Amino acid sequence: MSQELNIAETEQEIISEFALFDSWDDKYEYIIDLGKRLPPLDTKYKTDENRVRGCQSSVWLVADFKDGKLFFQADSDAVIVKGLISMLIRVLNKRTPDEIIEARMDFIREIGMTTHLAQTRSNGLLSMVKQMKHYALAYKIKDPVPSKN
Amino acid sequence: MNSPITKSKSLDINVIRQEFPILNREVKGRPLIYLDNAATTQKPQQVLDALMHYYTNYNANIHRGIHTLAEEATAAFEQTRDAVKSFIGAGSREEIIFTRGTTEGINLVAYSWGRKNLQVNDEIIISNMEHHSNIVPWQLLCEEKGAILKVIPINEKGELMLDEYKKMLGPKTKLVSIVHVSNALGTVNPVRQMIADAHAVGALCMVDGAQSAVHLDINVTELDCDFFAFSAHKLYGPTGVGVLYGKKAILEAMPPFQGGGEMIKEVTLQKTTFNDLPYKFEAGTPNIADVIAFKSAIHFVQSIGKEKIRRHERDLMDYGQQELEKIPGLKIIGQAKEKAGVISFVIEKAHPQDIGILLDNRGIAVRTGHHCAQPLMDHFCIPGTARASFAVYNTRYEIDELVKGLLRVVKILS
Numbered sequence: 001m002s003q004e005l006n007i008a009e010t011e012q013e014i015i016s017e018f019a020l021f022d023s024w025d026d027k028y029e030y031i032i033d034l035g036k037r038l039p040p041l042d043t044k045y046k047t048d049e050n051r052v053r054g055c056q057s058s059v060w061l062v063a064d065f066k067d068g069k070l071f072f073q074a075d076s077d078a079v080i081v082k083g084l085i086s087m088l089i090r091v092l093n094k095r096t097p098d099e100i101i102e103a104r105m106d107f108i109r110e111i112g113m114t115t116h117l118a119q120t121r122s123n124g125l126l127s128m129v130k131q132m133k134h135y136a137l138a139y140k141i142k143d144p145v146p147s148k149n
Numbered sequence: 150m151n152s153p154i155t156k157s158k159s160l161d162i163n164v165i166r167q168e169f170p171i172l173n174r175e176v177k178g179r180p181l182i183y184l185d186n187a188a189t190t191q192k193p194q195q196v197l198d199a200l201m202h203y204y205t206n207y208n209a210n211i212h213r214g215i216h217t218l219a220e221e222a223t224a225a226f227e228q229t230r231d232a233v234k235s236f237i238g239a240g241s242r243e244e245i246i247f248t249r250g251t252t253e254g255i256n257l258v259a260y261s262w263g264r265k266n267l268q269v270n271d272e273i274i275i276s277n278m279e280h281h282s283n284i285v286p287w288q289l290l291c292e293e294k295g296a297i298l299k300v301i302p303i304n305e306k307g308e309l310m311l312d313e314y315k316k317m318l319g320p321k322t323k324l325v326s327i328v329h330v331s332n333a334l335g336t337v338n339p340v341r342q343m344i345a346d347a348h349a350v351g352a353l354c355m356v357d358g359a360q361s362a363v364h365l366d367i368n369v370t371e372l373d374c375d376f377f378a379f380s381a382h383k384l385y386g387p388t389g390v391g392v393l394y395g396k397k398a399i400l401e402a403m404p405p406f407q408g409g410g411e412m413i414k415e416v417t418l419q420k421t422t423f424n425d426l427p428y429k430f431e432a433g434t435p436n437i438a439d440v441i442a443f444k445s446a447i448h449f450v451q452s453i454g455k456e457k458i459r460r461h462e463r464d465l466m467d468y469g470q471q472e473l474e475k476i477p478g479l480k481i482i483g484q485a486k487e488k489a490g491v492i493s494f495v496i497e498k499a500h501p502q503d504i505g506i507l508l509d510n511r512g513i514a515v516r517t518g519h520h521c522a523q524p525l526m527d528h529f530c531i532p533g534t535a536r537a538s539f540a541v542y543n544t545r546y547e548i549d550e551l552v553k554g555l556l557r558v559v560k561i562l563s
Contacts, residue, residue, distance in 0.1 A: 024510050057500050058532065078502040080503045080507075081502070
């Protein structure tokens with residue numbers, strides 16, 4: 001890609017990819033494949049402070065801030081969750097705090113995650129999004145650089 | 150329909166399944182395979198009918214009314230009390246208290262018996278395999294009273310280390326509260342002997358019968374337990390109803406749990422006297438409809454016969470274990486010599502949550518996670534298990550489907 005996609009465009013890409021699958025069996029296989037390919041998080045980051053609550057599995061999320069953008073890393077001991085995390089990171093990684101705070105994350109609903117996943121599970125997914133937005137807000141307050149373009 | 154006719158020795162399971170309308174539904178486009186009965190059981194038509202019948206024909210508040218509807222409702226409500234008394238072999242109806250469930254029953258004992266009878270440095274014994282409902286009320290009580298909570302360890306098979314239990318018992322032990330059948334492991338504990346051991350040192354014994362009331366024959370008089378708690382909804386009955394059994398003399402000496410209407414004799418602003426048993430512990434309007442419908446659940450079980458149900462479940466357990474053990478990387482957690490109702494397992498490289506999600510996608514309902522028994526999971530150093538739990542309407546075919554589903558899970562996740 002010569003030009004990076006914005007959040008909405010990235011979400012649309014994911015929605016289009018999911019539209020190629022006929023069955024939830026195939027969608028889950030795809031999500032699991034994404035999960036297996038997510039690079040593991042260094043054990044030093046797997047601490048209680050980095051845990052995301054609201055999931056039956058263990059989820060850790062770390063955020064770094066550089067040149068006005070957030071860089072996320074995450075991991076889980078459950079592979080479907082890893083797949084979901086990798087999609088969230090694909091959408092929200094290397095973005096400015098404002099972009100993340102304003103992101104609507106419609107793709108989660110569009111690919112059927114909120115209706116197909118039980119409320120208990122979609123709560124975990126939404127907890128992750130919330131946590132990522134909290135990081136964005138925290139970095140924005142700490143380092144209020146006006147975002148360019 | 151969704152499963153072939155299954156005859157299990159003298160039980161026609163397909164006929165039984167027809168009593169359960171929910172078994173006809175589909176999940177994610179496939180026939181429902183419900184293997185989460187330890188969490189709650191499905192309800193036979195007669196239980197559903199009893200609920201509708203009550204509300205359609207004789208709904209009224211009970212115990213005080215003198216009009217016809219009130220008398221009919223009261224009679225039906227009290228008939229359930231008698232049915233429960235026979236079901237668990239209690240001595241008298243005064244010993245049967247209706248609660249919201251097992252958890253409330255345990256809390257009632259902790260609050261009402263515990264606060265009056267426990268002193269600083271007294272000891273309460275529970276085990277490492279308890280459900281949170283049989284841990285937390287005692288933790289709260291011990292913290293309040295300065296008492297000590299002791300925990301019977303378990304071995305790698307998920308059995309209680311009974312020698313350690315005997316060593317823990319002493320003059321300071323005031324109560325032992327123990328699960329009869331573990332909801333996470335299926336282990337059946339030798340409660341009759343444990344009760345006798347507790348009594349020998351002057352301690353009382355409470356039994357958490359949430360899983361055992363449906364799977365085993367319960368006779369509280371023979372067990373000689375001082376308290377026994379269980380829930381209707383795990384026994385093909387409605388949610389929101391449970392039973393606390395307590396020996397009459399003990400209940401009589403206990404202060405009330407909740408105050409309010411029904412549990413009083415006379416109220417003045419200066420002083421209030423309390424009602425007789427069992428009403429002393431049943432404040433406010435109870436869950437009338439569901440208590441009445443509970444009787445139909447008891448009749449359902451008794452009409453089939455617990456022994457026949459048990460034999461069928463035994464067959465499912467044996468077949469289930471045998472088939473699951475063929476799955477590569479699968480390990481059954483809880484290998485006690487005596488088990489009932491549940492098979493908990495883990496699969497290498499597969500988080501229980503992933504197993505649960507993928508099975509659900511095939512219409513198969515199992516439970517995953519810590520099963521409200523976090524200390525137990527810590528003991529086995531696992532985040533949780535996947536758990537299949539059986540009821541009278543489950544079939545070998547459903548186990549075959551579970552196995553097929555799990556083989557696919559293993560394939561995708563490896």
